[in-house]
Amino acid sequence: MVTSQVGVFEDLMKDPHLRDLVGQGKGEEEGRRPMKPRAATMDGGARGGGGNQEGRRGTMSSQHQHQQGMNTQYVTTQATASPRGQKNPLEAAKEAVKSISQQISSLQARVTQSELSERSAERELESNRDGLRRAREETAKAEARVAELAAALARAREELQNSRSREEAFQRGMDKAGAQLREAKEEKARSLSQHSAAANAQKHLEESFQYLEQMGSGDVAGGVPPVVEQNPLSASQTPVRTQTSPSSVGGDWPWDEEAGKEKKGVDAVIRAASTSQVGANADPVSMPNPYTDEAVGEADNKSTKGRSHGKGQLTIEEKAKREEMAARAAAVQRSKREKEAILQARLANKAKLAMTQPTTAQPPAAKPAPPNVVLKTSELLNLQRKKNEEHLAQMKKNLQQQQQHHQQQQSSQAAKPAAKPAAKPAAKPAAKPAAKPAAKPAAKPGPDAGKKSADSSPVKVIRVPSTAQEARGGASSSAAPTPPPAAPEEVVTRDDVRNELEEKFYAFMPQQHEFREASKGSVPERSRAPPGGLCNRHCSRNCLKSCTAGFLLANDIPVKATSSSGKVGLDELFQTVSKAMRKFHPDRNSVRRVGLARSMYCEEVCKDLSLLQSLMETTNEVTFVLLFGNSDMPKMRVTLPLSATVSQLKKRVVDDYENLSVSSLTLRVGGMEMKEAKTLSNCGIKENCIVNVQASAKGWTSF
Structure with a gap:
């Protein structure tokens, strides 16, 4: 049983990974805590086994076989004998099992942690895959957008090229139209000049004919001035004759060369000058003549005829031009002949008057009415200003004459009472002075009237002076010379005062006014204030500040800074303008107090200050x-x-x-x-x- 357990344990100890887990690896061997005997022990066991060492040295062919023999010998030795200083293999196995259990627990924890890490990694991988997919989709969209923009850019370039070509075409059309416009303007100017020349010629001829009719009304056929309804010089229209025209009574116009009546008309004028006094003093040279250079008209007419003579057929324009030039030259010649005839008639009339009435003085004849003169606005203003100045000077002159007359009367009245008491005898000094104040109320006796009756001394008979000059001079005031009249004051007009004020503050005003933000792009450029002038309601806050400061500086009005930094802002300028308005107010600068010129100047300054104050209030x-x-x-x-x-x-x-x-x-x-x-x-x-x-x-x- 023990042998089998030991054999299983030995089999388990063959695994190097398991040896590392139970602490029997190379590191543990170096720490001298082996579970098996060392190599020396195994060698001793082998020697105790009965001479196997030599057989092992000679017959073993590999290290593995040698290790197996050692393990078998070691197991048998351990089964029969107890080791010395080593643990029991079962205890070692229990420890190994415990360590393996601990390692398994740690490995399970590591496996669990690894699974969690794996799941998080998978989730991150999925998110990265989704991000990659979206990025690819966005890349595809961006590429499509780039393609669209490229196509749009190509179309825009094509449209730009077309726009440039159209612009060039329009520019050429504008140049062509401008040339045509200039030609049309020139043609219009030529036509207007020709029309005005023809109209002036017609008017001049009508006036000449009327004058001739008046001079020879007894002999000229018809006797009534003709009425010209159309221009007789026009080549395209036939003049319409009225019932009172010479043609209606068997004659023709007096300037008609084909009628052959020029000589008769001149003779009739000369004959009528002897019996008629109408227009005797008229000056034919002063009559209006629209043609200043008569030789030019003749030269132009000749040159025109010479140029068009060689052509076979004339165009309508050439014909019209030729007819106009011919009519102009003919009108000049007729005007010259008529003036000569009128001059001859005038000379004949003067000679006739000198022969018939050599001694009688003729009263000056009435001057002819001046022609209607159209004046410009500036000329009308200057003329009105001159009239106003003349009227003002005449009024001042009359006032000075009245003052001189009044002073002379006062001096004469003061001289008479002072001279009479000195000429009377001393016996009766009190009678006359008492009666004189009653007769002359201007010489008031005053408080000395009672003393005159009580005291008969001639010293008390003294008249109270009525004027300051009389009080200073006493009785000798009558002998004092009359002071010379005061020099007339210079005429001052409001326009002169305004021009002087504008010239004074012109250099201090902004030369380029700036629009405020609320007016930029919404008001036309003509609404901008003029350079060197005051601001208007479209100027910005900084522009108004500069304008106000310049106006105050030009008029020597000091500005006090209320802030600690010493800078002057719009509020300080507003306060200064309010104070200056009180200073220059017309009520404090009346004509009686400061004079006419200063009063007008203060009034204009107050107007400008009021404008600046209103602009400051409404700047926002x-x-x-x-x-x-x-x-x-x-x-x-x-x-x-x-x-x-x-x-x-x-x-x-x-x-x-x-x-x-x-x-x-x-x-x-x-x-x-x-x-x-x-x-x-x-x-x-x-x-x-x-x-x-x-x-x-x-x-x-x-x-």
Whole structure:
């Protein structure tokens, strides 16, 4: 039994892994705790077995066979004899079993831990597989997107090329249209100049003919000035003759060369000058002549005829141009001949008058009415300004004359009472002075009247002076010369004061005004303030600050910094502007106190300060329009600060339209709905922008 158990144990100990588990491995052998005898013991046992060592040395062929022989000899030896200093194999086996049980428990724990690690690894592997699958799908989508973008880029490049080609085509078309436009403008200018020349020629000829009719009304056929309804110089239309025209009574126009009546007309004018006095002093040279260079017209006419002479057939334009030039040259020649005839008639009339009435003085004839002169706006303003200055100077002159006359009267009145008491005898000094104040109320006796009757001394008979000059000079005031009149003051107008003020602050103003954010892109460029001028409601806060500081600096108005840093902000400028407005207010700078020029200057400065103050107060305000889409209510223009909320805007709408409620209003700007908690600045409200309002009328259940 013992032998079989030992044999099983020995068989188990043959396994090296089991030997390691029970602590009988190489490490344990080195620690001198072997479960089996060492090699020396086994050698001794072998020697005690009866000479097997030599047989083993000679016959063993392998280490394995030698080990088996040693194990068999050891088992038999252990069965018969007790070991020395070693454990019993059963106890060693129990210990081995315990250690194996412990190792099995630890191995089971390790197996369990390994299974958990395996499961977590599998889960991580699955998640990585899912991530890989998604990444591959996203990669495929991205590749498809890249392909689409590449196709879109190719199409965009093609469209860009087409756009460039169309742009070049449009540019060529614009150049061509611009050339055609310039040609049309030039042709229009030529046509207008020709038309104005023809109209002026017609008007000049009509005036000449009327003048000739007036000069020779007794001999000219018809006796009534003709009425020209159409332009007789036009080549395309035939002039319509009226019933009172010379053709209707058997004659023709006086400037018609084919009629052959020029000489007769001149003779009739000369004959009529001897009996008629109408227009005797008229100057024919001063009559308006639209043609300043007559030789040019003749040269152009000749050159035109010479150029078109060699052609076989003329075009319509050439014919029209030729006819216009011919009509112009003919009109110049006729005007010259008519002026010469009128001058001859005038000379003949003067000679006739000198022969008939050599001694009688003729009164000057009335001057002809001045022609209608169209003045420009600046010329009208200058003319009105001159008239105002002349009127003001005349009023000042009259006022000075009245003052001088009044001073002379006062001096004469003061001289008469002072001279009479000195010329009277001393016997009767009290009678005349007592009666004189009664006769002359201007010389009041004052408190000395009682003393004059009580005391007869001539020293007491002294008249109280009525003026300061008389009090200083006494009786010798009558002999004092009259002071020269004061020099007339320089005429000051409001335009001059304004120009002076603008020139004064021009260098201190911004040369480039900046739009505020609410006005950028919503107002046109012409709304920008001019360079060197004051700001307007579209300027930014910094621009307004610079403008205000420059205006105060130009007018020598000091600005005090209230902050500890010493910097001047818009609040300090606002306070300074308020103080300056009180300083330059017109009530404190009246004409009587500071003079006309200074009063006007202070008034203009106060106006500009008031403008800057209002701009400071409204620098954060914006004006926009509300359009009601689903109702027939009119549009509403609102001005609110940018810091106001949408709820305040709704309340403002409800205040103006009582039939609406706040909850029924929906405001949108640019397609986006405006939340009630947002401010107008956050909603992107700008100057002159449009806010669409959707509103429903208040129901009968709303209170």
